[in-house]
Each structure stands twice: as C-alpha cells, then as structure tokens.
Amino acid sequence: MSKHRVAAGAMAAVTLAAGLMVSGTAEAAAACTFYVSASGSDDNAATSPDRPWATLERARDHIRQHELNKDMRADLRVCLRGGRHTRTATFNLTEADSGSNGFKVIYQAYPGETPIIDGGKAVTGWKRVTDQPYLVADVPESAGYADYFRQLYVGGRRAQLAMGKGIAGSGFFDEASIPNPPANPERPTRSYDGVQFPAGSVPAYTNVRDIRLMHIAIGFKIDYFPVADISASGAHKRVRLAQPHFQARLNRDDGFSLDYDDTFYVLNAFEELDSPGEWYLNRATNKVYYYPRAGEDVNQAGAYVPTVETLVNVAGSSPSAKAGAIAFDGITFEHGNWLMPRDRFIGGTQAEAQYADDPFKDPNQDGYGGEVPGQIKLTNARDITFTDNTVRKMGSGGLQLLTGAEDVTVTGNLFHNLTAAGVIAGRWMDVHVNGAQRTKNVTISNNVVTDTGDDFFPATGISLMNTYNVAVTHNLVYDTAYSGFHQRKAEETSLLDGVDGIGRTTFSHNEVYNATSKQPWGVHDSGAVYSFGSWPGSEVSHNHVHHSTSTANYYSDNQSHQTRWDYNVGKGGRFDFSPRYRKPLSVYASHNYTDFADNWLSGAIYDGDGRPHVVTDGAWPAEARTIMKQAGLEPEYAALRRKVPGENLADHSTVSQRSAWDSGLGKLWDGVTETGEAGSDVNQSWVQFDLGADYERFAFTIQQDNCCTWMTTHWKVQRWSASQDAWIDIMPYQAINTTAPVVYRPSAKVATTNIRLYVRNSNQNGKVGVQEFSATGVRK
Known part of the structure; x- marks a missing residue:
C-alpha cells in the first residue's frame, strides 16, 4: 500500500564504525588515574591501562571509600577504554562523588579510543x-x-x-458499557472512548494492545495513543483508546486540536x-x-x-547538597530507552513539554505536566562539564538539566539520531522554585544537534523551560522534527524578574537549518528559532537560519516581553513578531535580514535601522554576509560537522575545498530543495567532498536550478587517485536539460575517499547554479 514515511529518503549509505581506535601517546595515558574496560576485572588494581576495572561503579566506589576526591590537589581521571560498556542499570553519581578544591572527577575516553556507554x-x-x-x-x-x-x-x-497510511476518522464514539469519567464542574467536557473510521480503512489487526494511533492536527499537535480495542460497528471500525489519556487530551483548553476528521496513522501493526x-x-x-x-x-x-532508561544520573540529595565538579569527556552514549509510552499516550504537547495525565489538577492549569526525559540527567548539580561527547540513538532526549542544575558547560558535543532534543534545560514544573533550585548559569556552545524526532514529531534541537541565564552560542542545529531552538515558560503571562525568575537567554551566532523537517506530515506551525512567554533580558542575535520548512525562521510568540532580536539573517522564511505580545510592547529588533517579503511585524519595536531588510535576487549586503559567515561552529570545532553520519555522503559538512563557489548563498547538498540555492560568478565551478573513508558502489544525483539564467547545462564527478596523484573522471561531463533530479551510477566499480562535483553553464558567460547534489555509496 502507498504510505508516507517517518524517515524517508535514499537507502543507507554510511554508518560510522564505533569501537577501538589507535592508542594515544604514553604521555597522554599517564594523565589517567584509573582505568575501566569492558574486558577488565573489578579485582584489578586499575592503575595501569592493561589491568583495568570492569565497571564504572567499581571506580566510583573506590574513590568514595578511599576519599580520594576530598582535599584534591589535581583532577582525578577515570579513563574508559574503547569498546562497549554495556549497562543494565543507570550509573548514579551523588554529592559523595564530587570533586574538590577547584579540581574535578573526570570520566573520560582513554586517549585515542572510543568508549561507548551502551544502554x-x-x-x-x-x-x-x-x-x-x-x-x-x-x-x-x-x-x-x-x-x-x-x-x-x-x-x-x-x-x-x-505503519499504515494516513486515514481520517468519521466520528467519535462513546461505548455504553464503559462508565464516563466524572464531569469537570469548571468547564464542559466531551466524553468519548475513541475514534471510529470507515470499516474499509482499518484492516483486521491482530495483537491490538501493541498498536499505537498517531494523530496530527493544526500544524503542531501530535499524539501517540495506546489502543485498547478495535471492534466492528456496522459500516465502521471503532478504535478505543486508553483512558484517562484520551479523555484528557480530547478536552484540553483549546478545544479544537483533536477532532475525529484529523489525520491518524496506525503504528506497530503486524499487518503493516x-x-x-x-x-x-x-x-x-x-x-x-x-x-x-x-x-x-x-x-x-x-x-x-534500547533497554536501560537513564544511562547516567548525577543528582545531589538537595539544593544545599549538590553533586559538583564532575566532568564527562570524549564518551559515546547510546541506546537509552523510554518506558513511559508503554502505558500512556505521549503528545498533546509543544516541543518537549508533555501533556499531563490529568491536566485539570496541574498546578499551572495549562495542561502540561512534565518533559520528555533525557538520558544523561543532572539534578541538584553544580559545576558540571560535558565536552567532546557523542549522544546518539536514544529513545528519548540527550542531556537534561533538571531542578537545581547550575554552572553547567556543554561544549563540543554531537547529539544526533534522538527521539527528542539534544539538550533539554529546565523543568516545566519549576516555574515557582527559588534561586537555589532554578536551572541557571548554563553555557551550550559549539555543539552539533541533528536528526531529532523521527518517532516524536514535536522534537526540537535545544529546548529551554523556566531557565535563567542560559547562553546558547555557536551551535549547528539542523534536521529537527520541530523547532531548532525552542524556549517556553510555564506561566504565559507572569514576569518573574530577577535571579529567582526566568529569562536572560542569549541565543547568538548559531546556524539553524531544515527545522520543522516533518512539514510534509503537516507539522508546520512553529519557528526555527522560537520563544514563547515572558523571558526578560533575552537576546537573539547574529544567527543564520535557512531552509526552515516552517514559514517562520524567527518567531517571537505569545506574551513576549523585554527581549531583543538583532543582527539575524533568515533565508527562505519570515520574521514573525506576534501581536500577542505582553503590553506594553517591549520586544525590540534591528539589523535583521530576510529574503521573505511577507513578514509578521506588529509585535516589535524597530529601533536602530528599522524593520527587517528584505533582500531580493540573493543580493545579501556585506553585514548580512558577515553574520552568515560567523554563525555556527567556531573554527576549532568545525571538524564536528564531519563526524555526524548521514545518508548523503556529500553532506555540506564534508566540504574541504571549492573553486569560485559562492557559499554565502546556501548549501546545495543539505537535502533541502530551494531555487537559487548555490551558485558561482563564473560559468564553471567545482566543490570537493572528503568522505573520511573509502566508499564504493556510488550513485550521484543532481538537480539543477530553475531560476533566472542560473542554469546548469553539464555536470561531472571526479575522484582522487592516490596511485596516479591526480583527479580522474568517474563520469565525464554529462548534459542536463531538466529541472527534475538526474541520477548517474558509474558502470565500473570505483572506490575513493574524495570526490569533486563540477558544474558548467554553457548558455551564459558568468554564472551557474545548482539546486541539489547527493552521493550515496557503501563503505569498504
């Protein structure tokens, strides 16, 4: 049957190898205090790399018992050898495991190796x-x-x-044999047990209890309901959904975001x-x-x-007894589980804020009652650093900063292939906590966050809730199901100024693209960079947002208050400054640039140089080009781009050289189609991709630009031959005379680590443009 797919695209082309790498130097290894290896023994002394312990718990308990972290004179380093450190339970650290005297207890990779904490x-x-x-x-x-x-x-x-194809319901139903929940005295409620569909659209499914019904409506409300039963009723099939979740979701405050004629998809059905x-x-x-x-x-x-939920938990016993001075460096975390969807629905949400089981009892009276969890959790923790790690293949989110997490640094990490956001900071329920409990003083910089939400469409990249003084700078965020950056406060209309309050977010010098990647499914009502509620003292500046599939690149939404949006570039999307601002208006903006003419501008005061400048024909002024160039990863972290696996081997992160290519116009190889995406000022140009390893069985796909006179007439691909010390044609120049994608598969078996794409325009002496280029292959 014809279907939409959650993860559409070409066949897999690349998988990063995980495991041992070449050993580091003896000098670097000498910095380790203790060693842990999956092949070690807890009976070892663990003071040399060839006599390691087997478990992290053995290292933690040894440090505790001998009080090695008291009155420290140097960092104490627990070095994990390469390979899989398989977990069957959470690794817990408390205040008893803290560093002291300004020194840290560091859990790090053994030099030159890749340890994996595997749940x-x-x-x-x-x-x-x-x-x-x-x-x-x-x-x-x-x-x-x-x-x-x-x-x-x-x-x-x-x-x-x-997964089944999308179907629309024909009505709600109330099962007479099932008692209705108590009526809500404060507001009228709808009492239904599920959704009915035309009988022909719902097959005779077996193992109904394992089925989930996914629901999508109004551009940003996505639900995953457990199915209790499916029964026939005349010309209909009745899909009964688990309670009280369906009832609560049906009667949420907006009253219109769940209706029977919305689109539904059957998940985890054997017949599909x-x-x-x-x-x-x-x-x-x-x-x-x-x-x-x-x-x-x-x-x-x-x-x-996945098996283990929560791979690492760093938690002090109270706001006055915090776990602190702990670091994680160079470790890969993967395969964490999320058990909550086993028994209840997930959704009715915005981003990582989860709808409550009983929203009418929620103290904030807005329906939300918590968050999607992360796999590395910090609670009542201070002075934690998380650097050079990889968090991937998770059943929930990545790093989560909960109540009482403060002075946290998150730098130089990869977060990818996650169900929810790479970094989730703050708790939805912490709107009224005091200063000692607030999630605050956090730096999130030079990280790559990508590929979130294939099985949870509200997923963002970086998500803040009720935080204070968080700096999000120089990150690369892309391919997120929903917003790239999202902040939302629990109480929409309150201010809560000061250190015990909420706000002072700095979001600057970030590159965000292909946010709201699930737009083909109807997920579109968001912004690539989005702020909801009052976040006094916050600033959004010097960011480059492009190719967002939502209309809005920058979105200042309900009750925005005392914020600035300056020196930002948005390509292919608008600036939305909502008229639903908190009065008196205190949202300010200046020196912003967009190529989108229809912007929503009534919710901001435009001081400085006035309203966003609308750029036409790619004529970005010098200030805008500088913003684009300086956004994203800083030079010392640029190599992180190449470490994220992708199906398209010609992902823009692999680019190493180019000739006459105007990179300021965008990235032609990011998998996002847009007219006029990249070009050059001469009629022949090339761009080089370093793949990082030998690949073979290639297929190359190109789509030419359909704009103006920027038309590619010929293209070819070369490979580097080390034996000949030269670039050799994999394919000679081929003519292209269509705007549809064109695929070329080399007839001979070719293996290479480096390729170059050449494009030429023989019709015009001056410019050439390309829309998309992709390369797939199999690693040797």
Whole structure:
C-alpha cells in the first residue's frame, strides 16, 4: 500500500564504525588515574591501562571509600577504554562523588579510543519467516531485553516502525458499557472512548494492545495513543483508546486540536509490516520482526534495541547538597530507552513539554505536566562539564538539566539520531522554585544537534523551560522534527524578574537549518528559532537560519516581553513578531535580514535601522554576509560537522575545498530543495567532498536550478587517485536539460575517499547554479 514515511529518503549509505581506535601517546595515558574496560576485572588494581576495572561503579566506589576526591590537589581521571560498556542499570553519581578544591572527577575516553556507554542489547539469531520477506528474532525479558521499546537500530540506523497510511476518522464514539469519567464542574467536557473510521480503512489487526494511533492536527499537535480495542460497528471500525489519556487530551483548553476528521496513522501493526526498513514488536510473544533493506545482512550489520532508561544520573540529595565538579569527556552514549509510552499516550504537547495525565489538577492549569526525559540527567548539580561527547540513538532526549542544575558547560558535543532534543534545560514544573533550585548559569556552545524526532514529531534541537541565564552560542542545529531552538515558560503571562525568575537567554551566532523537517506530515506551525512567554533580558542575535520548512525562521510568540532580536539573517522564511505580545510592547529588533517579503511585524519595536531588510535576487549586503559567515561552529570545532553520519555522503559538512563557489548563498547538498540555492560568478565551478573513508558502489544525483539564467547545462564527478596523484573522471561531463533530479551510477566499480562535483553553464558567460547534489555509496 502507498504510505508516507517517518524517515524517508535514499537507502543507507554510511554508518560510522564505533569501537577501538589507535592508542594515544604514553604521555597522554599517564594523565589517567584509573582505568575501566569492558574486558577488565573489578579485582584489578586499575592503575595501569592493561589491568583495568570492569565497571564504572567499581571506580566510583573506590574513590568514595578511599576519599580520594576530598582535599584534591589535581583532577582525578577515570579513563574508559574503547569498546562497549554495556549497562543494565543507570550509573548514579551523588554529592559523595564530587570533586574538590577547584579540581574535578573526570570520566573520560582513554586517549585515542572510543568508549561507548551502551544502554541497549544486541538482537541476534534472526531467522527468515517462511514465505515472507521479513525476519524474526526473540527478545524475551528473561534474556535481559526490556518489556517495551520504541526503537530498533540496524547498522546504526533507526528503523521505521511498521505503519499504515494516513486515514481520517468519521466520528467519535462513546461505548455504553464503559462508565464516563466524572464531569469537570469548571468547564464542559466531551466524553468519548475513541475514534471510529470507515470499516474499509482499518484492516483486521491482530495483537491490538501493541498498536499505537498517531494523530496530527493544526500544524503542531501530535499524539501517540495506546489502543485498547478495535471492534466492528456496522459500516465502521471503532478504535478505543486508553483512558484517562484520551479523555484528557480530547478536552484540553483549546478545544479544537483533536477532532475525529484529523489525520491518524496506525503504528506497530503486524499487518503493516510491508516495506523494507520497517519493523514490528509483539510484546505478547516477545518477538521482533524486521523487513531488511535491499542487500542488507542484519546479522552482519548488527541490530540493537534500547533497554536501560537513564544511562547516567548525577543528582545531589538537595539544593544545599549538590553533586559538583564532575566532568564527562570524549564518551559515546547510546541506546537509552523510554518506558513511559508503554502505558500512556505521549503528545498533546509543544516541543518537549508533555501533556499531563490529568491536566485539570496541574498546578499551572495549562495542561502540561512534565518533559520528555533525557538520558544523561543532572539534578541538584553544580559545576558540571560535558565536552567532546557523542549522544546518539536514544529513545528519548540527550542531556537534561533538571531542578537545581547550575554552572553547567556543554561544549563540543554531537547529539544526533534522538527521539527528542539534544539538550533539554529546565523543568516545566519549576516555574515557582527559588534561586537555589532554578536551572541557571548554563553555557551550550559549539555543539552539533541533528536528526531529532523521527518517532516524536514535536522534537526540537535545544529546548529551554523556566531557565535563567542560559547562553546558547555557536551551535549547528539542523534536521529537527520541530523547532531548532525552542524556549517556553510555564506561566504565559507572569514576569518573574530577577535571579529567582526566568529569562536572560542569549541565543547568538548559531546556524539553524531544515527545522520543522516533518512539514510534509503537516507539522508546520512553529519557528526555527522560537520563544514563547515572558523571558526578560533575552537576546537573539547574529544567527543564520535557512531552509526552515516552517514559514517562520524567527518567531517571537505569545506574551513576549523585554527581549531583543538583532543582527539575524533568515533565508527562505519570515520574521514573525506576534501581536500577542505582553503590553506594553517591549520586544525590540534591528539589523535583521530576510529574503521573505511577507513578514509578521506588529509585535516589535524597530529601533536602530528599522524593520527587517528584505533582500531580493540573493543580493545579501556585506553585514548580512558577515553574520552568515560567523554563525555556527567556531573554527576549532568545525571538524564536528564531519563526524555526524548521514545518508548523503556529500553532506555540506564534508566540504574541504571549492573553486569560485559562492557559499554565502546556501548549501546545495543539505537535502533541502530551494531555487537559487548555490551558485558561482563564473560559468564553471567545482566543490570537493572528503568522505573520511573509502566508499564504493556510488550513485550521484543532481538537480539543477530553475531560476533566472542560473542554469546548469553539464555536470561531472571526479575522484582522487592516490596511485596516479591526480583527479580522474568517474563520469565525464554529462548534459542536463531538466529541472527534475538526474541520477548517474558509474558502470565500473570505483572506490575513493574524495570526490569533486563540477558544474558548467554553457548558455551564459558568468554564472551557474545548482539546486541539489547527493552521493550515496557503501563503505569498504
């Protein structure tokens, strides 16, 4: 059957290898105090790299018992050797594990190696189901698998949960045999048990209790409902949804964001397992099924499911007894689980704020009652640094700063392939906490956050709730399901000034693109950079936002108050300064640039140089070009771009050289189609991609620009030959006379680490433009 897909695109082309790397120098290794290895023994002394302990707990407890972190004279370093450190429970640190005297207890990678703190479990023993294209494997709890998980990773890629096509309901229904919930005395409520559909649109599903019903409406409300039962009723099928969640969601304050004729999708139904890359979990039989992609050997590629929820928890016992002076450096965290969706719905939300079980009892009276969790949690923690780590393949979010987290530095990390945001700071329920409990004084800089929300469409990149004094600078955020950056305060109309209050966010010098990547599904009502509520003293400046699939690149929304939006560039989207501001108007803006003519401008005061400058024909002035050039990762962190795996080997992060290419006009290889995306001032140009390893079995796809006279007439691809010390044509110049994508597959088997794309315009002496270029291949 024809379907939309959560994760659409070409076949997998790249998977980063995880595991041991070349050993570091003896001098660097000497900085380690203790050593931990998955192949070690807790009976070892662990003072040399070849006699390590086996567990992090052994290192933690040794430091505690011998009080090595008291009256410290130097940093104490626990070095993790490369390979998988498989977890079966959370690694907990408390105030007893803190550093002292200005020195830290550091959990770090052994020099030159890549340790992985792994909360998952490999799925092995796959067998072909007789006369079917899919495989099956056992995942019993008795063997250490979780009784519920929402992800399967094959070859490092998140597989797509089996999914039906989108259908619209024909009505709500109230099951007479099921008592209605108590009426709400303060407001009228709707009492229904589920949604009914035309009978022909709902197959005869088996294992109904494992099915989830996904709902999408009004551009930003997405829900995932557990299904209680499916029954026939005349010309209809009735899908009964678990309570009290459906009832609570149905009666949320807006009263219109859940209706029966919205679009619904059936998830995790065995009968929908019909396309390569899909999978299905049967909890009743403890079996997982997977439909492999063409040419994919699952046993060789490796398959994992998450098991442990919360991989690391750093928590002091109170605001006056904080865990502190602890660092994590160079570690990979992956395969964390999220168990809450097992028993209740998730959604009705905005970004990572979760709708409450009983919103009418929520103290904020707005329906929200918590957040999507992170896998590395900080509570009542001070002076924590999180640097050079990779957080990936998670069933929820990445790093979460909760109540009482302060003086936290998050720098130079990769967050990718996550269900929710890479960094979640602040608690929704902390709107009235005092200064000692506020999440505050946080620096989030030079991180890459990408690929969030394939199975949770409200996911953002960096998400703030009720925080104070947070600086978000020089980050690269892209391919997020919803907003790239999002901040929302729990009480929309309150101010709460001062250190015990909320605000003073600095969001500056960031590059954000392809936010709201789930727009094809109807997820569009957001901004790539979004602020909701009163955040006094906040500043949004010197950012470059481009290719957001939402209309708004920058969005100052409800009750915005005492903020500035200056020196920002938005390409392909507008500035939205909502008229729903807090009065008197105190939102200010100046020196902003956009190529979008229809901006929403009534909610700001335009001092300085006035309203956003509307640029036409790509004629960005010098000030705008400087903003674009300086936004994103600083030079010493630029290599992080290349460390994120992607299906398109020609991702812009791999670019190393170019000839006459005007990069200020955008990135032609980011997978986002837009007219006039990149070009040069001469009629022939090239750009070079360094792939980081040898690839073969290539396919190249180009789409030419359909704007003005910027038309590519010919293209070719070259490879670097080390043996010949020269660039060799993989394909000679080929003519292109269509605006549709054109694919070229080399006839010969070619392997290379470096490629160059050449484009030429023979019709005009002066300029050439390209819309998209992608390269796929298989790593040797």
